[in-house]
Amino acid sequence: MSVDMAVDVGELNLRGPVVAASGTFGYGTEVPLLERRALGAIVSKGIFLRPRIGNPPPRIVETPSGMLNAIGLQGPGVEALIRDYCPQWAAWDFPVLVNINGESAVEYGELAARLDGVPGVAGFEINVSCPNVEQGGMYFGNDPRAAAEVTAAVRRRTRLPIWVKLTPMVSDIAVIARACESAGADGLSAVNTFVGMSIDLHTYRPRLAFRTGGLSGPAIRPMAVHLAHQAARAVRIPVIGVGGIVSADDALEFLVAGCSAVQVGTATFADPRAIARVHDGIAAHLEARGLSSLAELPRYLPRD
Amino acid sequence: MLELTAIVAEVRHPTAHYRVIGFHAPAIAEPVRAGQFVNVLLRPGPLLRRPFSVYSAVGGVVEIIYRPVGEGTALLADLKEGDRVSLLGPLGRPFEFDPDWDSVALVSGGLGVAPMLLAARDARDAGLRVTWVHGARTVTELSPESAGDRSVIATDDGSAGHHGSAVAAVPDGVGGVLACGPNRMLAAVAARWPDAQVAVETYMGCGTGVCLGCAVPLRAGGYDRACKEGPVYRAADVDWEALPSHLHYAAGA
Structure with missing residues (x-):
């Protein structure tokens, strides 16, 4: 294929526009059938300073065209991440961004400081949008001042690229997007999961032990395309579209709607080769339209 | 894989x-x-x-x-x-056969029969005598197929074989115990044979270890993944109180 799929997302040069979404690819080290040639980048599973055991089961439930999850950011903590995973990342020929989490802006900043300069860490995705933790998480993402405070706290501690992963659970995503941009973000991942709930009619209780979970999958895609588009119209920094992408056409919708790159998440659970399939499908689409590079893809991004 | x-x-x-x-x-x-x-x-x-x-x-x-x-x-x-x-x-991780065993009981409840034909094959390959113990709610729900040197049947309603659970029907003197069935049944297995190996059922997202959806609560604290460290566990290692016993699609659970 002769199509140039490379894309610059801020200072990060990606070989292709398809990025593995946080929480759906682990730390990239035990993914089956990993096809590196098609990976633009990986965003790691969300990490905290300290280990977290996560939420009790059931943690997931399938819903029409989607799934609810309430994993609760189970993870080994930053020191184990640095010891066990970063050395492997350092040998890879694509960037790994670490999805960072905290219960306060200070904790986010400390995580960034600890990871800054560690070989293998190419940047950060600030998670201010996890619906499945009691402290922090989505709270930071639906208040523009809190989102900006967290972004600024990370910006002060690193010069590496910072993406902020936005929550869809807001009345105006443009306000949050601009607040993060002003505080020093280099990119925005739009969007995280929608909060949802499912009831078990055998027990008359929520299916998830956490009661609520984050809805992902094709069910959210049109809403995610709209929110990513709104974010892209509001800022000058790149937006990475995420939400329910299964096929190349799905990804192209986000790209045309103004996104510089996309993330594929839940689709990988059913198809471990989803990222390569989406990458190849985008290239095939461009070629079929006589376009020689992704940069030539027409965008629908009217500025107000 | x-x-x-x-x-x-x-x-x-x-x-x-x-x-x-x-x-x-x-x-x-x-x-x-x-x-x-x-x-x-x-x-x-x-x-x-x-x-x-x-x-x-x-x-x-x-x-x-x-x-x-x-x-x-x-x-x-x-x-x-x-x-x-x-x-x-x-x-996932398979059953393991201890070289010190001379025999093994394969204990299943309802659809828990699922791994047991293969378990009987693997046990025979390991030179073990196999006692097949299978239970269900009622005679029409018993699995039609069995394997092994000796077969024991149990039904909750007494319509065939022993009246009661498969766990209660297991004869004394078996070497190893491998079990699969509703999580409630496996908790009973854990109480009688802490070292039994049990195959648990959970909701599962990816099956490959990346989504962390199939969390199995451990007695030692924390969770691991049924798809990766499991689905076979030492019975006493699972925190049965915290493992959901009711999966809405599970038969007999």
Whole structure:
């Protein structure tokens, strides 16, 4: 294929526009059938300073065209991440961004400081949008001042690229997007999961032990395309579209709607080769339209 | 672990209660061991794959046994010889056979029979005498197929074999105990034989270790993954109080 799929997302040069979404690819080290040639980048599973055991089961439930999850950011903590995973990342020929989490802006900043300069860490995705933790998480993402405070706290501690992963659970995503941009973000991942709930009619209780979970999958895609588009119209920094992408056409919708790159998440659970399939499908689409590079893809991004 | 397109080789209805479907998948059938599973993608069908214990693996054909109880299994029931599905497998950690055993009891409740034909094969390969112990709520829900040197049947309502649970029907003096069934039953196994190996059932997202959806609570604290560290556990290592016993699609759970 002769199509140039490379894309610059801020200072990060990606070989292709398809990025593995946080929480759906682990730390990239035990993914089956990993096809590196098609990976633009990986965003790691969300990490905290300290280990977290996560939420009790059931943690997931399938819903029409989607799934609810309430994993609760189970993870080994930053020191184990640095010891066990970063050395492997350092040998890879694509960037790994670490999805960072905290219960306060200070904790986010400390995580960034600890990871800054560690070989293998190419940047950060600030998670201010996890619906499945009691402290922090989505709270930071639906208040523009809190989102900006967290972004600024990370910006002060690193010069590496910072993406902020936005929550869809807001009345105006443009306000949050601009607040993060002003505080020093280099990119925005739009969007995280929608909060949802499912009831078990055998027990008359929520299916998830956490009661609520984050809805992902094709069910959210049109809403995610709209929110990513709104974010892209509001800022000058790149937006990475995420939400329910299964096929190349799905990804192209986000790209045309103004996104510089996309993330594929839940689709990988059913198809471990989803990222390569989406990458190849985008290239095939461009070629079929006589376009020689992704940069030539027409965008629908009217500025107000 | 492989992802491959497999052709449906055969469909069987051994009783009104159970169905068996076989997929031509030599690359999985050859290495698979008892307790491991395959993750089946149904298209068109639900978003996520559906995990099934491998029931048998003969002549390059991987069989699974199921009851049509939900969306995924209803689609499975519609498959015919020659249809194609994507299989991911073999997945998970299998049963292990202790060289000190001279015999083993394979204890199953309802659909928990799923890994036991393979377990009987692997046990015989390890030179063990096999006691097959199978229970169900009632006679019509008993699995039609068994293997081993001795067979013991139990029903909750006494309509066949021992009146009571499969766990209560296990004779004394067996070497190892391997069990699969509703999580409530496995908790009873843990109480009688802490060192028994049990195959647990959980909700599952990816089946490959990345989503952390299939969390199994451990007595030592924390969770690990049924798809990766499991689905076979030492019975006493699982925190049975915290493991959900009711899966809405599970038969007999």
